[in-house]
Every structure is written in C-alpha cells, then in structure tokens.
Amino acid sequence: MYRVLFTKEAAKSLKQMPRNTARRVQEKLAILAQDPYASQNNVTKLQNRPGYRLRVGDWHMIYELEGEQIVILVLKIAPRGEVYR
Template structure:
C-alpha cells in the first residue's frame, strides 16, 4: 500500500503550532499515522460545514482532514479544541 502525502492548509499549520507542547506531539503523531491509514479506527465522516471531510480525536482536540484519493494525499483542514472546532 502506498503512503499518503500530508499537506496542511496554512491556517491549520498555525493552529498546530499554537497548541500546548504535550498536545502538539500527540496530535502530530496522530496526523503522521494517517500516512499509512487515512481511515483509522475512530475516525468519522463530518457533516455540515466540513461536508465530505473526516475527523480524528486526540484527547480534547480534533483534526479535520480531507482525503484526495487520486493524488494519494491528505489535506489537514483544521485543528482545534472540541468546543471550538465546529464553529
């Protein structure tokens, strides 16, 4: 199986850099794991504003991403605390 390439929307890259250090490493690790499996156990398809995207949970934080199958890549759209992520 081919490894997916991960790209970040500039705003998602900024959100990642502003996270507390312990959360940063946990979320970065979860994102890197998407390279091998873009649909890990616990991921869910999102609705509404982020239609056709997926989300993974890491503690109280969420990562919303879009899988581009024909390019074999994953685009990280948004990273944030669960209380703010869907607003």
C-alpha cells in the same frame, strides 16, 4: 502512504497548541498517513459536509482525503468547541 498537507490555519494552530498535544497530533497524523481507514485512528466521517474528523484528546482535526493525489489535507485543528465553527 499518504502525504499530509496543512492549510495555513491548521499549521498555525499546530504551532500554537501545547507542545505535548502537538506531539500527540503529529503521532496520530503519522499513523493516519499509513492507513487513513484504520479503525484505531478514532476517525469519523463528517455529516453534512465532505471530510473526516480525527480526535486527539480534546482536540479535533478536520481533514479531507484527495485520493487521486494520495494527500491528506488538514483543514482545521482546534478544541472541540471551536473546530466546527
């Protein structure tokens, strides 16, 4: 099982998003922590930069896997139009 860590920006975004969306994001992260490579997670490897993208509704999370430490570091959570900026 992976441990999920958040950057300050990602944690702040999670607190500010609608409660029902935040709950869905946390549920997806719990599944992701069990198996980050599972196909039902709707995960895509990013092009032109390291990391992965997890989509939950209209919200996207950018994260990296740190294999040696078994950590998922969530870098950013934002609506699609803002997440890649």
